[in-house]
Amino acid sequence: MKRLHALPIRHKLMALLLASNLITMVAALVGFLVVEVRGHEKDARADLACLAATIDVNASVPVVFDDASGARGVLAALALKPEATAAALYRADGSLLAAYGGPVPESAPPLGTWVDGRRLMLAKAQMRGGGVVFVERSLPAWPVLARSYLGLVLFVWIPALLVGAALSSRLQAVISRPLLALAASVDDIARRGGYELTAAVRAEQPRGDEIGVLTRAFGQLLGQLQERDKAIASQRGTLETMVIDRTRDLVNLNRELQLAKEKAEESSRLKSEFLANMSHEIRTPMNGILGMTELVLDTPLSSEQQEYVSTVKGSADSLLSIINDILDFSKIEAGKLTLDSVSFSPRQTIAEMIRPLALRAHQKAVELLVDIDPAVPEEVVGDPGRLRQTLVNLVGNALKFTERGEVSLTVSAVESKADTVRLRFQVSDTGIGISKDKQQLIFAAFTQADGSTTRRYGGTGLGLAISRQLVRLMDGEIHLESEPGRGSCFSFTARFSAAPPASGAPQRDCGLEGAEVLVVDDNAANRRIVEKYLAQCGAVARLAPGADEALRMLAEGPRPAAVITDLLMPDRDGLSLVAALRENPAWRDLPVLVLSSASGPMDRRALLALSISRFLNKPVTPAELHRALRAALREPPPKPAAQAERLATPAHNESGETGRLLAAPSSYANEPDWGPGDEAAPGSGMPLVLVAEDNPVNLRVAQRLLEKRGYRVITAGDGQQALEKWEVTRPDLILMDLQMPVLDGLAATAEIRSRERTGGGHTPIVALTANAMIGDRERCLSSGMDGYVAKPIDMDKLLSAIEDALARHPPECFSAIPGLAV
Ligand code: ADP
DSSP states (O other): OHHHOOOOOHHHHHHHHHHHHHHHHHHHHHHHHHHHHHHHHHHHHHHHHHHHHHHHHHTTTHHHTHHHHHHHHHGGGGOOOTTTTEEEETTTTTTEEEEESSSSSSBBBEEEEEEEEEEEEEEEEEEESSSSEEEEEEOHHHHHHHHHHHHHHHHHHHHHHHHHHHHHOOOOOHHHHHHHHHHHHHHHHHHHHHSSHHHHHSOOOOOOSHHHHHHHHHHHHHHHHHHHHHHHHHHHHHHHHHHHHHHHHHHHHHHHHHHHHHHHHHHHOOOOHHHHHHHHHHHHHHHHHHHHHHHHSSSSOOHHHHHHHHHHHHHHHHHHHHHHHHHHHHHHTTTTOOOOOEOOOOHHHHHHHHHHHHHHHTTTOOOEEEETTSSOSEEEEOHHHHHHHHHHHHHHHHHHHHHSSSEEEEEEEEEOOSSSSEEEEEEEEEEEEHHHHHTTTTSSSSSSSOOOOTSSSOOOOOOOHHHHHHHHHHHHEEEEEEEOOOOOOEEEEEEEEOOOOOOOOOOOOOOOOOOEEEEEEEEOOOHHHHHHHHHHHOOEEEEESSSSHHHHHHHSSSOOEEEEEEEEOOOSHHHHHHHHHHHHHGGTTTEEEEESSSSOOOHHHHHHHOOOOOOEESSOOOOHHHHHHHHHHHHHOHHHHHHHHHSSSSSOOOOOOSOOOOOOHHHHHHHOOOOOTTTOOOOOOOEEEEEEEESSHHHHHHHHHHHHTTEEEEEESSHHHHHHHHHHOOOOOOEEEEEEESSSSHHHHHHHHHHHHHHHOOOOEEEEOOOSSSTTTHHHHTTTTTTEEEEOOOHHHHHHHOOOOOOOOOOOOOOOOOTTOO
């Protein structure tokens, strides 16, 4: 079969034809043979019956007369019939009368016709004579018949086959030739490529059969492939041109980018250099300003001079801190900032950095909590200055963005090895929080969560960028979790080297073991911190969340060794608790320590009368608390008279530590109230100027400068307030800052102008702003303002802008404007 498959189609067709021819012939031959044999047998029977009848008639006389020789003579006639091989005649009694040919039965056989091998036999009763006739003849043999047929077949079939083969060879060429040509064409296409059919295929006459369909379809297919190839080739050409073009563009772009990058790097380096130089150059005179201001503040001054110079110092301080930030940032950018490596006490560093912040916390009535884990080592080696800077920035921010609630700084040791220690610092607040989309941005330099012109909080946006770099230098990472409206939590870890062990065993014996102390504070976190600090010394804390609970616990429980109470509590404050204690003779001499973030103004006499042992500013360090408590337990509660002396100067206890005994309120308590709305007493007939400015110092400066020139001044802290005050007082002129919270200067001006359009009048508005970029003046004037003065204030320019505006829009009634000729 396999070989058949491998044959060329021409041979296959030929083989098919011959095979079918042969099968037909053989089938015909067999059919003929069968029919012939049947016909011969039938003829033989008829012939035998005829012979028997002839012998019967001719032999009736010899049989009747028992004439054997006559009978033999009749039978001898059979010699003319070679097929008759034997015959016999029997008498009526069945005995043999005469025989002819081959062996015959001895007595008359049963009547009938039968076949024995290739012999046909017949026995018949005589019609007359009463004997029996027996005849036998041979039947023609198969092979003989077959041979005669085979000869015939060979004689007829072979020529017929040859003729058929010749014909089929011609016929099959009709089918196989186009197929072969097609196959050759496909082979040719496969080998050479291209889509041209060979000449043999093309020369074929178009035909209507399946081969014609196949050839046509193949031709069409080739045509389509050729079209497609052409399209692809043309597209490839276009693509190649495009790729060449793009590559050229990209190469050019890359070159430009490289140049731009080099330029940018160069200008960034120059910028950093410039910033560093400038910051230095500015810092030097700043130091002079600050130092000289301090010197002036130490000389006898009138209260007004004192106030002005303090203001100068405050402004110079903030300027210096901004310059410091910029200097740090440029140093970090230039990769020039390196950390110190000195031995320092984290607790001491935190106590020092937190103190000035505690003042700010108190001013805002925000709780400032510090919780340092006892596992934090007393000494580590690192850069205390940079750690302080990072913490001041985080805690400072937390205070800046928290209006109520608490700000806490927690320090813990997260990893302690033989030579290194990793500390974790966490600053949490309950302030405004930071939205998710701003949380990563604020770590970028000069970025603030609120970048609008109506932002409430000042700042450069550099603090966190610097902190993050500093933390990285300390081998840590800063993280932020925050939810707007709920607060923020900044945390970072920093690695320090372990300090060499101090000589001598650490002093663990505090002298407070077993002392029971009642701790009263409305803030749960604060209570826990004090409890922990007490436990570090073996003292036992009983905690009361308020003054009333404390009094109840005192009445019901055993007398404690001392009471530590918070000063500011919601229902009943610390002083009222101490007053209640002192009223009861049993508790009159109970040592009381007052903890407060309120180091501000207090009624000294009230404090005196209450015999308070120690007054500690929050947050306290464990050492401060231990020392103060130890001293309070050792000495009897101070008598009012004794306290009076101590009040004059800050007290120093046995170790010279900073815990103060009713320390004199710091100078900030006497600071003027910068709040908006402190209106000047109206001078007679002078124009009334409304100054809208959100920075209290600038507000004060502008107010005082104008008042000195005789103007009456009212103030507003933001655009909204300015609008409200304008509505009520209708000032003669407004000095309007541009960047203010709630409503900025431009929006406030637009609102005033729109109200004037319906209500009439025109209040001149002069912009007073630090935005001194190109286009700002035009923006102010086009929004309805009448003048523009850039900060810092140049008095001459300000006055001439005011006078100009008033000359163009004179107030309805005023008697005199200094320097203005009406
Ligand atoms: P600055 O405070 O000088 O603007 P920072 O880099 O310290 O710059 O802070 C960037 C910004 O991150 C702040 O302007 C403020 O929008 C946001 N931010 C920082 N700390 C807090 C905080 N504790 N709560 C809410 N916002 C904060």
